[in-house]
Amino acid sequence: MRELNVGMIGYKFMGKAHSNAYARVNMFFDADMQVNRKVICGRDEAGVKAAMDKFGWQDYETDWRKMIARPDVDVVDINSPSYLHKEMAIAAANEGKHILCEKPLAFSTADAREIVEAANKAGIKHQVGFNYRFAPAIVLAKQMIESGRLGKIFHFRGSYLQDYIISPDYPKVWRLDKSVAGSGSLGDLGAHVIDCARYLVGEIDRVVGMEKTFITERPIAASMTGVSATAQANSPRETVDVDDATHFLGEFKNGALLSIEATRFAAGHRNDMSFEINGSKGSIKFNLERICELQYYNAEAEEGFQGFTTISVTEGTHPYVYAWWPAGHVYGYEHTMVHEVFEFVQAIANDKPASPDFNDGLKCAQVMEAVDLSAQRGAWVEVDSL
Template sequence: MTEERLGVGMVGYAFMGRVHSQAWRSVAAFFDLPVKPSMTAVCGRSAADVKLAADRFGWASVETDWRRLIERDDVQIIDICTPGDSHAEIAIAALEAGKHVLCEKPLANTVAEASAMASAAAASTAKSMVAFNYRRVPAVALARKLVAEGRLGTIRHVRAQYLQDWIVDPEFPLVWRLRKELAGSGALGDIGAHIIDTAQFISGQLLTGVSGLTETFIKDRPGGEVTVDDAALFFGRMDGGAVASFEATRFATGRKNSLRIELNGSDGSLSFDFEAMNELWVSEGDAGFTRILVTEPEHPYVGAWWPPGHGLGYEHTFTHEIRDFLEAIGTGAEPSPSFADGLRVQRVLEAVEASAADGCYKEIP
């Protein structure tokens, strides 16, 4: 029997393009899939640079216009790894052409763009998913399982932080992530979106309202004015009765990629830090916390990889993400998180920005 293969066309080849390429290369080698991917083409504006990327990362051909990529008959999946200002245009065109779409987070730069993308996804027969990869950390997936099974009881507190330090140096240049017209927002959208999605995913609850503040510590850098936030803090209520607090900053000196989540429930608590990504700390009843090394074959995703105790890394979360996307395409299931989920996160981001601007609590539509 001939196995079904789907051609993948990826737009963008920088940081996210590199890690997505690694995932597309490895996914079929470790997971049994209903459909398998072919790395058909990568797209970028510079013909010379995109050719180098294709040769290094394993793509069969190149394009310099994403419209041409979508038109190709040998491409059935479009993977969007570009800055947020181009997500909506590319995704909507791809969905209207009947292509499956995987789009990096945050889904868009504005609620209006995200809403248009969600509407296009709802109207299309093709599958679409937003790439919140931290859902696919085995310890995070296990945390979700424990909450869904009721092991923590009623969730009362959700605490989430995402702490980085890569722009602490005032001489760090004005890259695209520091320009609002390209990135939409700063730490809030770049890493705050991740903790919003991860907190809602693990808890099974959605934010219904927020109060927040933002700050830009270094307003001018080599290359021009910084037009996004450097840090965002906010608290809110969730639809299951929990209260929640969030902190996203790229000025936490010494913290490299510390995505932290803690949930406190009536019957127990759990705690996770991505800088120790193979560990989940769980407390049940009135006992202290116990460390679970999430490397056993029965843990989510882990059985496809290495023997117990051989930890996984950042790149594996993207392989898991693409595995789940291909599984949904092959079986006809709805991928998660959907574009509608991405829109929901975008509404939270907009509410935080609005609250920071006028100092008022904002309900989330």
């Protein structure tokens, strides 16, 4: 079997999730290439060396440029903070490496276009880390829509709710620094909902939105693991320059209506990405905190027998589930990453387009930039104008 050597930049939350995916993909799926965790990269030598040992990588580097240039690296996985994506992705493309880049692809539409141009010029395979597209329930929702079960689509309403930064003493971590993260709840959470909306319903035509920062100053961070963080002792406070919450309305090119909310100030919601889609023949509802379920309402069912049905998306006939466990043995968040990696490996092995690719990252960047402009102007903004 042909081998595929991966070099990965980043070793914290996403680095751990991606490492697990690379370790599991050949174990559970009949991928057409053997994936090797060749080299992991990070700036802190002690930290990246420890990650290499813990996550099962063969080697490590502290210089990402050196890692990208290595002849024994076929794929560059970028899960570093957002401000580094553009430079790293273009450098990797110029080296002829296939690229898996975490979302958001770039800070702006202009930056995303540069990345797309570099990737297209290099002729590489490229994919953006919109991993929720690979949740079996969401793929099932896609199949149901495409088969006509919902009829003509009228509405997509989605939200991504978290609560981990509600405390004013939660420190100013990199996700709350615009120069590093690019945006707050919109780019961190809203990007996933935007991608699901595009994946399931279609392209977005125009948007109008509002953004809010509830806590404008926070103590300086001392450390962060996942979303848990500690502040420096007796730390002065720094200004927060990203959105804590963003709401926006929109219209799809096919005429359906859109509403999306993204916030990290929703008490009781740890990682709640939810959406509902309403059509002429029925509706579907999904909640990430109940990842193995999809709710379906059939408007054409016999009168007196209508109502939302909860589909347990754990049968072997459901997307990706055949590779895992018997029916009723549930899967979780990490499985979406394995599915994502499997599809990327298959795209490389069989010389076919990856999906979602950098063009999807560009489309998402356009929508987010349109929302930002709308919030500043207090007016509708057409997505294709950017």
